[in-house]
Amino acid sequence: MFPRILGSLLRTTPTIAPVANRGVLSITGSHFSEFLNGLVATSVRGPSRNQFSTILHAQGRVMYDIFLYATSNGYLLEFDTRESKATPLLSYFKRHVLRSKVKIRDATDEFDVWAVWGSENNRNWETERQWLRAQSGAIEPDWSQCEEWPWGTQENVIQDRRAVGMGRRLLVKKGDKPQEASTHDIMPTEEYLLHRILNGVPEGTTEIQPMQAFPMNSNLDVMGGLDFRKGCYVGQELTVRTYHTGVVRKRIMPVIIHRWENEESLLHLSDGGDRLTLTQFGEDIRSESTDNDTGLNTVLRSPKVGRLLSTHESVGLALVQTESALAQKRGDCKLNLQTLNVNGAKECKLGVTPYWPDWWPFERSSKP
Known part of the structure; x- marks a missing residue:
């Protein structure tokens, strides 16, 4: 279920759209499994199997969110090609090859990436989600009840289990x-961006910012891109420590x-006037407390509670303190974007209201 006012943005017909800024690496060789298992945050032991995963920096920050497409002798690895603070992925892998018997090559010129959703064929494999929860607030899907491999077994096709309703990736x-x-x-491509945003699925360097984002803040646990029980891999120590003893205070x-x-009153960003207005706003999401007795709003001492990451039409993805989202739901505060100081323009604000899709694995008593 989506908020009622977003009904006009939802596409309910079978749809395909290209996915932009995606590269592909081919990883083959007799040691491909062991090689990848030490570098990605999910288990890649034994025969290759389709999956979504994450590559972390040694300090536990996200470098890349990736898709692994199984082949007969390795993987095709899909990733975001846009320039970022992270080491280019091909260079990063080659640095770790050492004596491993693997062959890595850039196959970006051989493939395009497409998203497909909205038809019965793109959702009939969905199963009711089961979840494993940690006291830290980390939550991961439990695939043990699935009779078949959750990400699918078809060549060059992944069942996108990051969120219910995402469809397939080709x-x-x-x-x-x-x-x-x-x-x-x-x-x-913009229609796929809207589809992702409505379903609360961050992707790529704009929303999961390399060398800055922590994996649980970016919902990589909920989306199935982390394995907290596998052996050693780059970035494991801090990630597992956070899982067991930390606290997840922010979510995208x-x-x-x-x-x-x-x-x-939705802000229709596709209209020229509103688009120009939005360019004057900063990324910081701020909070104003609400005095329920007087109806007055006052700016909190530390008002910054989140950051807008991407937008399309009247929606976006934002990294927000979960307590602030709950406070807004209770009516204790309102969240906003404020104008930048450009050309002495008069200050104005846009309202920002977070929502969590009904299928998300959060307790109803604590769900915005």
Whole structure:
């Protein structure tokens, strides 16, 4: 279930869209399993199997969120190619090869990446989610009840289990279109961005910022991109310590952007006027406390409670303190974006309302 005011943004028909800024590496050789298992945050032992995963820095920060497509002798690894503070992935892997019998090459020129969703075929494999919870607030999917491998076994096709309703992800020969092109609506990349945002799924360097983001803050636990029980891998120590003894205080959440004075008035960013207005706003999400007796709003001593990461239409993804999202739901505060000091413009605000899709594994008593 989505907030009622977002109904006009939802696509309910079978849809395909290309995914931009994605590269592909081919990893083969007799040691491909052992090699990857020491570098990614999920288990990659034995025969190759499709999955979503994460590559962490030694200090536990995210470098890349990745998809692994199983092949007969290794993997095709999909990743974000946009420049960032992280080491380029091909260079990073080659640095760790040492004596491992693996061959790594750039296969980006051979494949395009597409997302497919909205048809019965793209959701009939979904099963009811089961969850494992830690006292820290980390939450991971429990796939032990699945009769089949959750990410699918079809070549160059991944069942996108990061969120319910995400559909499937495809590697297609460069320049070709998926088979579904004859039966699905073909939409631009921006429609896939909107689909992700509505489902609360961060992806790539814009939303999971390399060398800055912590994996649980970025929902990589909930999306199935972390394994807290496997053996040693780069970044494991801090990640597992946080799982057992830390506290997850922030999450990336989908947010509704609306006019400050009316929560039911969506900001239609596709209109030229509002788009120009949004460029004047900063990324910082701030909180104003609400005095329920007087109806007055006062700025908190430390008002910054989040950061807007991406937007499309009237929604976005933001890293937000979970307590602040709960406080807004209770009516104890309001969240906003404020204008930057540009050309002496008069200060104004946009309202920001986080929401968590119903399927997310958070207790109803504590769910915004």
